[in-house]
Amino acid sequence: MKILVTGTSGQLAQSLLAAGLAADVDVVALRRPQLDLTLPGTLRTALADVMPDVVVNAGAYTAVDRAESEESQANKVNAAGAGELAQQCQRAGVALIHISTDYVFDGTKPSAYVESDPTAPINAYGRTKLAGEQAVAAGCERHVILRTSWIYSPYGANFVRTMLRLGAERPEVKVVDDQRGCPTFAPHLAEAILGVSRQIVQLKGGNGPWGVYHAAGSGETTWCGFARAIFAATAARGLPTPKLTPITTAEFPTPARRPANSRLDCALLEQTFGVRLPDWQGGLASCLARLPPA
Numbered sequence: 365m366k367i368l369v370t371g372t373s374g375q376l377a378q379s380l381l382a383a384g385l386a387a388d389v390d391v392v393a394l395r396r397p398q399l400d401l402t403l404p405g406t407l408r409t410a411l412a413d414v415m416p417d418v419v420v421n422a423g424a425y426t427a428v429d430r431a432e433s434e435e436s437q438a439n440k441v442n443a444a445g446a447g448e449l450a451q452q453c454q455r456a457g458v459a460l461i462h463i464s465t466d467y468v469f470d471g472t473k474p475s476a477y478v479e480s481d482p483t484a485p486i487n488a489y490g491r492t493k494l495a496g497e498q499a500v501a502a503g504c505e506r507h508v509i510l511r512t513s514w515i516y517s518p519y520g521a522n523f524v525r526t527m528l529r530l531g532a533e534r535p536e537v538k539v540v541d542d543q544r545g546c547p548t549f550a551p552h553l554a555e556a557i558l559g560v561s562r563q564i565v566q567l568k569g570g571n572g573p574w575g576v577y578h579a580a581g582s583g584e585t586t587w588c589g590f591a592r593a594i595f596a597a598t599a600a601r602g603l604p605t606p607k608l609t610p611i612t613t614a615e616f617p618t619p620a621r622r623p624a625n626s627r628l629d630c631a632l633l634e635q636t637f638g639v640r641l642p643d644w645q646g647g648l649a650s651c652l653a654r655l656p657p658a
């Protein structure tokens with residue numbers, strides 16, 4: 365099986381490359397300018413050159429706050445680019461796994477979101493990602509859309525690395541405690557994607573488990589709960605640990621609004637593919653073991 369991944373430096377792309385190496389799966393990741401979601405010609409060339417069985421669209425415009433002032437740029441990558449990729453996968457007869465987000469929901473549901481819940485994004489990034497889901501579904505019959513959330517990993521910029529840096533720099537760190545979600549360790553998501561890929565690669569045509577699934581780390585917490593677990597681990601390592609103060613979303617204004625409830629119910633993924641992501645606490649331990657102290 366050969367997998368083509370969009371983007372190279374991203375948290376998920378890096379994790380897919382590592383997971384591919386460990387599992388002896390041929391994973392090819394291409395970065396800009398070789399593969400640019402906004403340049404259809406580069407997608408055509410990449411598909412023709414690599415000839416993958418599955419494409420994983422891990423590339424995206426992911427700057428949630430900046431997207432508020434750059435929605436059309438975000439749309440070019442997350443919606444138009446994803447749609448173009450889907451159409452080219454359709455023409456090439458390649459299955460597409462497209463990564464989407466919990467931010468397609470407004471966060472008002474009191475329990476975890478299932479796939480059939482109504483979408484209603486409350487920020488520009490979420491709107492562009494939802495448009496991407498729709499373009500992928502319309503463009504490529506053999507598609508699996510995986511909505512994930514709160515990705516962290518040893519790679520790139522993410523909450524764990526930010527907390528380690530702030531914890532080393534400051535005596536006190538204030539973290540939002542009224543947004544709930546499911547932290548997702550990117551290597552766990554990469555394993556899940558390999559599992560889904562193995563199953564869909566053989567399937568042809570419209571008969572198959574095509575559609576939208578939720579794929580997040582098991583368990584749930586708030587950002588402050590997540591920070592508490594990070595600092596408990598640094599304290600256990602004997603590293604300087606800041607005072608952690610819970611605050612409300614209102615006390616931490618950002619350009620983009622975030623859903624108060626981001627929890628994703630991932631039962632359908634398990635029922636359909638037998639794939640379940642491990643809990644976020646285990647992912648955090650693995651992540652911290654791979655990161656040098658800040």
Ligand SMILES: NC(=O)c1ccc[n+]([C@@H]2O[C@H](COP(=O)([O-])OP(=O)(O)OC[C@H]3O[C@@H](n4cnc5c(N)ncnc54)[C@H](OP(=O)(O)O)[C@@H]3O)[C@@H](O)[C@H]2O)c1
Nearest residue numbers: 371372373374375376400401423424426465512513514515
């Ligand atoms: N991070 C999260 O918490 C989170 C939560 C829910 C869903 N997601 C979704 O999960 C997926 C993976 O996220 P991530 O955290 O791995 O993202 P990331 O670390 O921010 O990486 C994004 C990747 O997208 C690439 N990219 C950006 N514009 C591109 C373009 N025009 N053409 C091709 N590649 C482009 C970037 O390439 P360069 O290195 O060249 O910039 C980078 O490799 C994305 O679809 C994201 O929307 C993320």
